[in-house]
Amino acid sequence: MIHGESYKPIIAEAAKMAIGEENIYERVFIFELPKDKNDPNAVAGAVGFSVRQPKFYVFKAKAVLLATGGATLLFRPRSTGEAAGRTWYAIFDTGSGYYMGLKAGAMLTQFEHRFIPFRFKDGYGPVG
Numbered sequence: 001m002i003h004g005e006s007y008k009p010i011i012a013e014a015a016k017m018a019i020g021e022e023n024i025y026e027r028v029f030i031f032e033l034p035k036d037k038n039d040p041n042a043v044a045g046a047v048g049f050s051v052r053q054p055k056f057y058v059f060k061a062k063a064v065l066l067a068t069g070g071a072t073l074l075f076r077p078r079s080t081g082e083a084a085g086r087t088w089y090a091i092f093d094t095g096s097g098y099y100m101g102l103k104a105g106a107m108l109t110q111f112e113h114r115f116i117p118f119r120f121k122d123g124y125g126p127v128g
Contacts, residue, residue: 025059027051031096033064033104043104066106068097 016024030048037044045060102108 025057028057030100033066033100035104041105066097066101068100 027050028048029051030046032047033043034045034047036042043061043064045058046064047059048057049055050057098108
């Protein structure tokens with residue numbers, strides 16, 4: 001049986017072999033989606049910088065997939081007592097994808113913006 005923690009490395013290795021390791025850019029913070037000068041309704045790529053090295057990147061693309069995740073830390077958790085400092089929200093879901101999509105002209109409908117766990121007696125985390 002493959003569990004979640006085992007699945008990501010398996011998929012990552014398959015992706016590296018399929019597209020070539022030289023075509024993978026990691027730890028690049030994308031902050032802008034430039035528009036196509038010939039088509040004002042299309043995105044032409046992405047602009048970002050390395051979070052580890054003093055490098056700036058400009059990517060050109062025929063298609064862009066924005067998969068940044070939600071914005072789970074916009075709201076304060078309702079945890080109290082000893083659970084107050086515990087969080088299972090993804091700390092990297094900052095809402096930056098919403099900003100970039102909106103700025104690029106995307107219609108933002110039916111998207112996840114907050115994780116709401118089930119509450120149960122004497123428990124802190126999500127269930128199910």
